[in-house]
Every structure is written in structure tokens, then in C-alpha cells.
Amino acid sequence: MFDDLRDLYQEVIFDHNRNPRNFRVMEDADRKVEGFNPLCGDRLTLFLKMDGDKIIDASFQGSGCAISTASVSLMTEIVKGQTEAEAEALFKLFHEMTTGKEEQIDLEAIGKLAVLAGVREYPARVKCATLAWHTLDAALKNEETSISTE
Amino acid sequence: MTTFPVEKIREDFPILKEKIRNKPLVYLDNAATCQKPQAVIDSISHLYMHEYANVHRGVHTLSVKATDRYEGAREKVKNFINAKSTKEIIFVKGTTEAINLIAQTFGKANIKQGDEILITAMEHHSNIVPWQMLCEETGAVLKVAPINLQGELIYDQFESLISDKTKLVSVVHMSNALGSINPVKKIIAAAKLKNIPVLLDGAQAIPHMSVDVQALDCDFYAFSGHKLYAPSGIGVLYGKQALLEAMPPYQGGGDMIRKVTFEDTEYNGLPYKFEAGTPSIADVVGLGAAIDYLTEIGMDNIAAYEAELLDYATEKASKIEGLRIIGEAKDKGAILSFVLDKIHPHDIGTMLDSLGIAIRAGHHCAMPVMDFFEVPATARASFAMYNTKQEIDVLMNGIEQLIEVFG
Numbered sequence: 001m002f003d004d005l006r007d008l009y010q011e012v013i014f015d016h017n018r019n020p021r022n023f024r025v026m027e028d029a030d031r032k033v034e035g036f037n038p039l040c041g042d043r044l045t046l047f048l049k050m051d052g053d054k055i056i057d058a059s060f061q062g063s064g065c066a067i068s069t070a071s072v073s074l075m076t077e078i079v080k081g082q083t084e085a086e087a088e089a090l091f092k093l094f095h096e097m098t099t100g101k102e103e104q105i106d107l108e109a110i111g112k113l114a115v116l117a118g119v120r121e122y123p124a125r126v127k128c129a130t131l132a133w134h135t136l137d138a139a140l141k142n143e144e145t146s147i148s149t150e
Numbered sequence: 151m152t153t154f155p156v157e158k159i160r161e162d163f164p165i166l167k168e169k170i171r172n173k174p175l176v177y178l179d180n181a182a183t184c185q186k187p188q189a190v191i192d193s194i195s196h197l198y199m200h201e202y203a204n205v206h207r208g209v210h211t212l213s214v215k216a217t218d219r220y221e222g223a224r225e226k227v228k229n230f231i232n233a234k235s236t237k238e239i240i241f242v243k244g245t246t247e248a249i250n251l252i253a254q255t256f257g258k259a260n261i262k263q264g265d266e267i268l269i270t271a272m273e274h275h276s277n278i279v280p281w282q283m284l285c286e287e288t289g290a291v292l293k294v295a296p297i298n299l300q301g302e303l304i305y306d307q308f309e310s311l312i313s314d315k316t317k318l319v320s321v322v323h324m325s326n327a328l329g330s331i332n333p334v335k336k337i338i339a340a341a342k343l344k345n346i347p348v349l350l351d352g353a354q355a356i357p358h359m360s361v362d363v364q365a366l367d368c369d370f371y372a373f374s375g376h377k378l379y380a381p382s383g384i385g386v387l388y389g390k391q392a393l394l395e396a397m398p399p400y401q402g403g404g405d406m407i408r409k410v411t412f413e414d415t416e417y418n419g420l421p422y423k424f425e426a427g428t429p430s431i432a433d434v435v436g437l438g439a440a441i442d443y444l445t446e447i448g449m450d451n452i453a454a455y456e457a458e459l460l461d462y463a464t465e466k467a468s469k470i471e472g473l474r475i476i477g478e479a480k481d482k483g484a485i486l487s488f489v490l491d492k493i494h495p496h497d498i499g500t501m502l503d504s505l506g507i508a509i510r511a512g513h514h515c516a517m518p519v520m521d522f523f524e525v526p527a528t529a530r531a532s533f534a535m536y537n538t539k540q541e542i543d544v545l546m547n548g549i550e551q552l553i554e555v556f557g
Contacts, residue, residue, distance in 0.1 A: 001551045004171055004504045009497075014556065018492075040496045041513050041526030063526055065494035066556070125500060 007118035008125070009066065016070035021077050022059040029059075034146040035135030037127055042068045046076075046135045053084045065128050071116055072132035078112065084140050091133045098129050154455040159447065160536050162187040173506030176541045181326050181354060181485055181532030182510050183376045186440075190380060193439035194432045205431055206405060206422070220431055223438030224421070227386055230441045231371065232362040237391055237420035241429055244385035245353040246276040248372035249320070251387055251424065252349055253280040255397040256370075257318070263289030266315040270308065270332065271297045271522060272325040275515045277351045281320065290317070297522065301328035301477035309340050316341075319348045323355035327516040327528070328477030329460075329485030331355070338367055347393065353377055357534070358456055358483045360449040363388050375433065380440035384433035387424070394420050401426040452535045456484040459533045459542065466546045472553060476528050484533035487514075490549070493556050495529040501552040502529075507545055 002009070026032075026047035035044045044062030048055055058076040079087045094113055097105050100120040107114055119129045138147045160166050165185045168175045177185060197219060203212035205220045224236045233239060242248045257280075261267065267281045271294050281292050293316070295308035303321075312319070319341045324331045334350055341348045347369035352361060356373040363371050370389045376382035389397075399406055399417055403426030409416040417423050444452070463486050467473055472491035490498060499511030510530045513520045520527060531545055 002501060002504055002555055005501065008500070009555070017556075039512065040494075041517075041520065042494075042496075043526065063494075065496035067497070069494075122500065125496070128496060 008122060010115045010118070012074075012112070012115045013066055013070040016073040017066035020060075020069055020073040022073065022080075023061065024059045025061055026057065026059045031139040031142060032145070033135050033139040035062075035131050035138075036146065036148045037064075037068070037131050038148060039127065040065065042128065042131055044068070044072055044131065044135060046072070046132070046139055048136075048139050055079050055082055055084070055087060060132075064131070067116070067119060067125055067128040068131050071129045072135075074112060074116070075132045075136060079136065087136065087140060091137055094133055095130065098126050154451060154535075155447075156455070156536065156538055159187075160538075162189065162443075163536055164188060164191070166536060170506040170508070171504055176505075176507040176544050178531040178533065178537065178541070178545060179508045179510050180357075180534035180537075181377070181514075181530065183382065184357060184379050184534055185536070186381070186436075187379055187443050189443045190436045190439045194381065194436045197432050197435050202431070204428055216431060219435045219438070220429070223434045223441075226438045226441045230361075230445065231356075231386075231388060232364050233388055234364065235391060238388055238394065240387040240389065240394070240421045240424045241434055242372075242385045242387050242424075243383055243430075244374035244376070245351060245372045246280075246374075246385075248370075248385055248387035249276055249349070249351065250280045251400045252318075252320075252370055252372075252389075253284045255400050255424075256347070256393065257281075257284045258288070259396075259398055261288055261290045261317045264315060265290045265317040266293050266313060267291070268293045268295065268308075268311055268316050268319045268321075270295045270303050270321050272301065272303065272328055272330060272332075272519055273320075273322055273516070274326050274351065274353070275517070276353075277320055277322060278518070291315075297330075299523075300479050301325065301330045301523075302479045302481075303330070303332050305333060305336065308337065312340060312344060312346065314344070316344065316346050319346055320351065321348070322351040322353075323361075324352075324358065324483045325477070325516075325519070326354045326485070327487060327514040327519045327530070328479065329482040329487065329532075330477060330479035331481040331483055333481070334366060334368070342367070354483065354485075357444075357452075359453045369393055375437040375440065378437070378440055379443065380437040381430075381433040384430050384437050386437075391420065394424070399426075400424050403427045405429075447535065455535060456533055459537055459539065460484045460486065462539050463531065463533070463542045463545075466542060467549075470546065470549060470553070473549065476523050476525065485530060486532070487528040487530045489525050489528050490553060493553065495527040497556070498529040498549070498552060501555070502545070502548050505544070505548045505551075507548055509545075 029047035030050045031048040042064035047059045049057035201215040203216045205217040349370040352373040357378045375384040406426040476487040495511035
């Protein structure tokens, strides 16, 4: 019945929505940033534990749609162990993939995150997927304690 | 079943024949904005093709024709809401501008430090923010009457918030997020006992019921054209003549003046005092055409048919496991706001869109209402006179399917 949506709602997204990874408060977090999408009311708090410029742990709390929950869940899995520079590079790739500026996505570099490429076809949903990454960007730059997509 | 001619009405709305993602359009986002009948579309083309010029300023034939059309529409609005005089009908951009106009003119002239403005907890942002801005400027205080879990105003508490300091009561006639219809007659009667003017935000109410401003005895009534099957960018502020006359003007410019020198300006009379600049002429004409169209169908017939639609949708929705209706007021207009267990409204919106169904997913510009019900957002199906029970079946079937997919 929802055949048209198969690219947007892949099984991996349903899985992360049902069982989000790293969904917990981190008491000893070094960085804690809130992300907010006023358009739909999605809210998340991202926690990072750093060792120098390396992310050694990432977790989140909050409520959002399946796309935004899956996006932040996948992100916390992937950035764990990355340096700030690696995570920022991935954010850039992810941004290009979801906003459709890049014709050819480097599938190897983007890895599991490719399941979110489908949002490109749904302009109203791009921010659902990118909220997590904008929040991470703010956390890494250590500039602000809350960000908004608007 | 009434004999409401819904199939005939659907023929009048060309957009209802559109296919969305290869499916017939099921348009259930009418509380956001309504679609337009051919009569409204034609009235605008006709004006531009045959009768268009600026109003109130030319002696030439076209200007006279355009002015006749424009002022003719004002007469239609006056009759539609049963105002006493066309002087009481001010054309504005929409409900939001109407409320801002009251805040900036009546508000600034009459509301001082320590005074109170009384609203309800179910207001839309446009009946909250203009008052907050006024309070910030003047030092007045915004009071908010609470609602209960059904989404109804707690009337006793509302009444107890009316005090000698209250200088204006501004309440929504029908809530856009919940569908609740406020007991406006009681509200107005209570305010009258202390001579407090009452502004009704009629943006949602006006397309769903007959509104008689004299019977209501409200002091101001605001509504938008685009929710009344008319173009967007046009709305109406009704105000009692004596109040409007005592108010300072809103914006300065052409049309709102009688005489201008560099030393002094004499303002025009009502309603022009509040209509500076060239107005949205074609949209006003479109509003007049929409009113003609609705008058022919009859607002009471529309209200009865929509009540049937809402009952049908509510009954169907109540049978879906995991669906919670937000807003269960006893007196309610044709709006069905709901949430589903573990499925975010945004996902519901995208899923239903893929079936050709347009609903609203979000906070409906009523964030305090969302906070009260402890939901980030709701999905909202809002019905109009051109919707059918069969469309409600399509919606409910879609909801059941998406629950299964998310499972």
C-alpha cells in the first residue's frame, strides 16, 4: 500500500525507530546540546563524551518522527570512535546526500547512513534527517547549548 | 442522511479533480485553508479581464465599476454576518492583521500599565502574540483562562478571571487545534456586566456556522477569507461603529485621509480610516463571490452536514486501537485532531500523503495547546462541506494501514 514510500521508510529506519540505539541520558557528558525543529516540534538532547578531539561516547534523549529518531540513533552509533574532523567530514557528506547537491554519493564513505538518502525526494522531511547532525555540529564546535533548524 | 448536495458542490471545486501521487486527492486540511469554487476563481478573472482599475479615486468608468464591485462585496460581508452598517466592515489581510489592528489602535489607546487582557488557553498564536507585544509596550498583563482535558474552556475559571482591571476579552470562537466551540454568548454576557469589550477570533468558526454579530453582541469579530472559500490575503475586521470611531487610525496613507497638509491631516470616516493604501481589490471581490456561493447553499445546511461528517469520523476513529483524539469538547466543529501510539504525526502526514490524503501534522500554531496535552504535535483532519464519508473511509483505512506498517 505504501510502495511509493519504500525509499523513504526503509526497514533499517523502522528498526531504529522501534529500538533507538544509545537512547539514554549521559550523566558525565562533556558536551550536551539541545536540537529543536519548531516546524514539527521534534526535540532532542545530544550527549558527547570526549577524549581530546575524539568522540568516545554519544547518546541522546528526545522525541521525534521516525526519520529524525533513526537519523540520530544511526549517528550516535557511527560517530562513536571518530575524531571531530572525521565527524565533521561525515556531516558534510550527509548534508550533501540529503539536500541532493551531490549527484554521486560516495556510498562507501557514507556507509549505513545511505538509508536516509530517500529524504531528498521529500523536501518537507529533510530537516527531520539533518536535525541530529546540526546538533552534533553545534556540540563539536562547542558554541551553543541549543540549536534550532529554523 | 440529509440531502446535502455534496456531489454537486464537489463539481464546483476544480482542484478536487487533481490526482496526488497518482491517487484521487482527499483534501482534509481545511482548517489550514479551504479550496476555491469556480465562482470565486471566475469572479477574479472577470474583474481583471473586464472591470479592473483602482478604487475610490477615478472618475473614469472602470474605476467606478471596480469601486462598485469592491463596495458591493463589503455590503455582502455586512449581510453575511448581520452587521448594522458597512461602516463596521474593515478589510484587512486576514484574522492576524485584524487582531494586530485592535492591539495597535484600541489597545494602545485604552490599555495601560496594570490593566488586564483576558484570553483562553486554546488560542492560536495570532491571538496570543499581539497581546504579549502590547503588554510588553504598556505594562499590561495577559491573563489566560484554562481548559480541561476535553479541550473545553473551564467557564467558571474564565469568569473568575474577569476583574475591574480587565480592559479586553479576546477569545477564539472555534479552536483550530481542537475544534472546540467556545460558549461565546455566555462569555460576552459576562464581559458586558463590566462593560468590557469582547473580540472574537472567528477564523475557524466562520466557514462552519452562521455568525450574527448583532445577536452575539460582540464588539469585534475577526476572520480570514481563505478559510471561507475565498482568496488568501483578505480578511475582515468587524467592529461596532462607536468603538471604531473612537479608535485612532492604524496605518497612515492614501484612502484613510480626508485632507492632508504638511501641518496636519484630517482622517477619513469609517471604514476607510482603517484601510490605508490600495486594497486587495480582486481578493475582496473574490470574498464577495464566496459569500454569494455559501449563502445559496446556506450556512445552517453546511453546519448540519459537517456535523454528520464529524460524528462519522469520530465514531470510526474511536474504533482504531492506539488512536487518541485530542479535543473532545461537547460543542465541537468539524476538526479531528489525533495522535497515534508510537507514530509521530509527521510520519502520519507523509504516509497519508502517499495515499493522496492531505492532513496537517504539527503544532497548528498553537504550541501552548500542544504543551497542555503533552504532545509535541498532532495529526489533524479538518473537514469542509465538500468532503464525503467515503473520503473519511479512505482516511481511516490509511491510518489502519500505516499502524500496521509501523507495527
